Amino acid sequence: MTKRLVAVALLVALLGGSCALPAAARHKTDQVVIVVVGGLGLADLRGGPMPFARSLIDGSAVGLANSLGVGKAGIDRSSVTIGAGARAQVTPLVDPALSAAESIEGTSASAIYRRRTGYAPEGYAVLDVGLPALDMANRDLSYHMIPGLLGEALRRAGKANAIYGNQDTALVNEVEAQQRHSAYIAMDAKGRVKYGDVGKGMLSTRSAAAYGVVSNTKRLLDGYRSVRGKAGFVVLDFGDVMRAERYQLYVTPRVAVRQREEAVERADAFLKALAGELAPGATLIVLSPVGPARGGANSLTPIIVHGPTIKPGLLTSPVTQRQGLVNLTDVAPSVLEWFGLPPRVEFLGAPMRSEGEGTSGMARLTTLVGLYDRASAESALRSTVTGGYTLFLSLVLVGVVLLLFSKEVSRGAAAVSRWLLMTVVSAPLAAYLMWFVRPPNSPRIEMILAFVGLGVLLPSLAVAGSKSSAASLMRVCAATVVFVVIDQLGFGGRLIMSTFYGYSPVDGARYYGMGNETWAILIGALLVVAAYVVDFSVLPARLRDWGIGIAFVAAVVLLGFPALGANAAGIIGSSVALATAFLRFRERKIGLTDAIVILSLIVLLVASFAVYDALRPATEATHIGRSARLIAGEGGLTELVLLVQRKTMSNLKVMARTRWSYVLLLILAVLGVLTRRPTGLFAETLSRRKGLAGALTGGLLGGLVGLLSEDSGVVIPAMIMLFVGVALTMAMLDTKMTLQYEERERRLA
Numbered sequence: 219m220t221k222r223l224v225a226v227a228l229l230v231a232l233l234g235g236s237c238a239l240p241a242a243a244r245h246k247t248d249q250v251v252i253v254v255v256g257g258l259g260l261a262d263l264r265g266g267p268m269p270f271a272r273s274l275i276d277g278s279a280v281g282l283a284n285s286l287g288v289g290k291a292g293i294d295r296s297s298v299t300i301g302a303g304a305r306a307q308v309t310p311l312v313d314p315a316l317s318a319a320e321s322i323e324g325t326s327a328s329a330i331y332r333r334r335t336g337y338a339p340e341g342y343a344v345l346d347v348g349l350p351a352l353d354m355a356n357r358d359l360s361y362h363m364i365p366g367l368l369g370e371a372l373r374r375a376g377k378a379n380a381i382y383g384n385q386d387t388a389l390v391n392e393v394e395a396q397q398r399h400s401a402y403i404a405m406d407a408k409g410r411v412k413y414g415d416v417g418k419g420m421l422s423t424r425s426a427a428a429y430g431v432v433s434n435t436k437r438l439l440d441g442y443r444s445v446r447g448k449a450g451f452v453v454l455d456f457g458d459v460m461r462a463e464r465y466q467l468y469v470t471p472r473v474a475v476r477q478r479e480e481a482v483e484r485a486d487a488f489l490k491a492l493a494g495e496l497a498p499g500a501t502l503i504v505l506s507p508v509g510p511a512r513g514g515a516n517s518l519t520p521i522i523v524h525g526p527t528i529k530p531g532l533l534t535s536p537v538t539q540r541q542g543l544v545n546l547t548d549v550a551p552s553v554l555e556w557f558g559l560p561p562r563v564e565f566l567g568a569p570m571r572s573e574g575e576g577t578s579g580m581a582r583l584t585t586l587v588g589l590y591d592r593a594s595a596e597s598a599l600r601s602t603v604t605g606g607y608t609l610f611l612s613l614v615l616v617g618v619v620l621l622l623f624s625k626e627v628s629r630g631a632a633a634v635s636r637w638l639l640m641t642v643v644s645a646p647l648a649a650y651l652m653w654f655v656r657p658p659n660s661p662r663i664e665m666i667l668a669f670v671g672l673g674v675l676l677p678s679l680a681v682a683g684s685k686s687s688a689a690s691l692m693r694v695c696a697a698t699v700v701f702v703v704i705d706q707l708g709f710g711g712r713l714i715m716s717t718f719y720g721y722s723p724v725d726g727a728r729y730y731g732m733g734n735e736t737w738a739i740l741i742g743a744l745l746v747v748a749a750y751v752v753d754f755s756v757l758p759a760r761l762r763d764w765g766i767g768i769a770f771v772a773a774v775v776l777l778g779f780p781a782l783g784a785n786a787a788g789i790i791g792s793s794v795a796l797a798t799a800f801l802r803f804r805e806r807k808i809g810l811t812d813a814i815v816i817l818s819l820i821v822l823l824v825a826s827f828a829v830y831d832a833l834r835p836a837t838e839a840t841h842i843g844r845s846a847r848l849i850a851g852e853g854g855l856t857e858l859v860l861l862v863q864r865k866t867m868s869n870l871k872v873m874a875r876t877r878w879s880y881v882l883l884l885i886l887a888v889l890g891v892l893t894r895r896p897t898g899l900f901a902e903t904l905s906r907r908k909g910l911a912g913a914l915t916g917g918l919l920g921g922l923v924g925l926l927s928e929d930s931g932v933v934i935p936a937m938i939m940l941f942v943g944v945a946l947t948m949a950m951l952d953t954k955m956t957l958q959y960e961e962r963e964r965r966l967a
Contacts, residue, residue: 621951640677646719787927
């Protein structure tokens with residue numbers, strides 16, 4: 219097994235990475251009960267009509283769960299995600315789960331299930347008749363995802379599953395009204411649940427409620443009592459809050475508020491009644507696959523875990539490494555661990571644990587509110603801020619380029635242009651520092667002003683005392699590099715979380731380490747700093763080269779090592795950029811031999827990290843380690859081929875989402891040709907700035923490789939060339955001013 223892992227790691231290492239996962243302690247439970255309250259929000263727990271839930275939190279672990287499925291949060295895809303332990307998607311072709319005795323297409327659900335799947339329905343109470351369409355919807359994902367894998371693992375271990383309740387919007391057997399998404403959490407890989415009822419009998423009529431129906435609390439409790447000693451895994455769907463959320467479109471705001479508050483009250487009353495019925499040694503999980511439609515990020519939803527498996531505190535997981543944050547993909551591996559069962563390599567999450575014991579429930583909720591406010595504020599402002607910044611960047615660059623083509627540039631115009639270019643490269647650092655200036659619950663205009671203010675202040679500070687524009691730019695870039703390094707080494711990436719140029723718990727792509735935007739910013743800023751050292755440093759060449767080489771290697775290790783930046787795929791683009799620049803700094807032309815050596819070093823480094831990751835315990839492994847285990851185990855080369863195909867298709871889809879990807883490819887190609895055969899002011903600048911010429915070549919190649927190898931589209935080359943491109947533009951402006959001065963001197967002579 220170990221030898222195969224070492225072999226396959228060399229092949230899968232280039233396919234991507236995720237987050238490092240520290241180990242979690244094992245616990246034992248006799249039963250896991252999940253109560254699904256779709257549409258529940260953090261505000262409901264902290265200040266809503268839920269007194270019992272607040273008292274429950276005092277003795278429980280609580281957190282915010284990222285509930286994203288593939289692409290977005292949705293009650294359907296998020297529910298599949300919980301049961302699969304990996305992010306999923308659902309299409310309109312997927313029919314809902316049904317109780318076996320319900321009718322569809324003029325016959326029983328059991329008959330339709332057998333017709334569609336070929337599996338035997340006998341002995342099961344609830345059947346997912348839409349399973350074939352669900353499998354089809356998730357077939358082309360870039361990772362191995364099996365709907366119902368949690369239920370399947372429990373079934374094979376002899377743990378029966380059960381599901382009671384629904385979120386139906388009417389007492390009729392119509393597909394449009396049947397909202398049975400919680401069955402995806404309980405079912406096995408064949409779409410079957412041993413015990414349960416998801417039919418209309420789980421509802422009662424109430425004319426004043428949303429859609430005129432409510433969950434039948436008595437039947438939910440009776441259902442649980444009937445399986446309390448038989449089912450190890452029970453899902454109870456209390457759908458009133460989700461119904462109230464959906465019904466807001468059809469009622470006045472006043473009625474919507476009343477219906478939702480009453481639904482939340484009923485949910486709290488149900489939790490109180492259920493708590494008195496729980497089997498001894500049972501673990502209770504209260505979660506919402508999707509949050510409220512209004513009031514903030516609906517992909518960050520509250521989750522409560524109560525029982526012998528976990529101590530009171532703030533939930534976290536090795537995937538997030540953040541107090542108060544978990545993923546819905548963490549639920550499945552947690553359940554297996556609590557039953558003492560081995561993890562599945564297909565799970566993208568890891569077992570949850572708690573931290574911060576000793577604080578009150580209300581104190582923990584207050585902590586979560588701060589986390590939620592910051593994430594929601596960043597998510598709400600990101601599009602506005604980045605859109606405005608992009609417009610500003612475009613105007614500045616177009617203006618400066620036009621200035622470069624003018625016959626003569628005044629000192630004043632040159633000074634203003636340099637300062638504006640400095641503000642462009644100061645934006646990422648300003649975004650990182652913004653939360654130190656204004657708290658996340660500030661009015662949005664104040665947060666925008668804080669970002670803009672820092673964007674003005676930072677270049678002003680850099681210019682003060684600098685002897686040249688190149689030195690000023692180097693200061694900003696060096697400060698950016700230092701901030702990212704300190705954040706990674708000292709804070710595990712916490713400082714860049716929920717910033718405009720960092721990662722966001724709302725998006726849920728990662729929660730610590732170094733995301734794609736950040737590594738591109740690090741490499742772009744580092745290239746500019748290194749170029750300055752090459753062009754202006756008085757250090758001996760040998761000492762200079764050693765210093766730059768060590769810094770470059772350290773940067774690659776920082777962003778790629780599983781316990782640090784944890785971005786294995788980022789090693790590819792960053793290594794190409796830095797290795798190319800380093801060779802060009804030494805005025806060495808890059809030939810085929812150099813390319814082979816660079817590629818070999820990249821493979822060796824990434825493979826080393828992959829082997830290290832794959833040989834760690836399964837609960838600690840990142841995505842690349844789990845892929846290696848999967849290939850070394852059952853999947854073999856077939857799994858490797860599928861992984862390559864899925865990764866390639868994923869990257870192509872990302873590139874195809876915007877025509878700007880192809881525009882950027884064209885720009886990179888043009889710049890590459892100009893770098894190869896420079897003319898005019900461009901050629902004069904590169905001849906005077908050999909270091910900058912090397913940084914430009916490295917940035918172009920690294921950005922192109924990053925565009926093709928990463929799934930962030932144009933972000934990688936855009937962020938790298940933001941720094942290198944501004945440095946080049948400023949250098950060309952400096953060169954033009956120097957040439958003007960020399961021309962005046964010749965005339966005077």
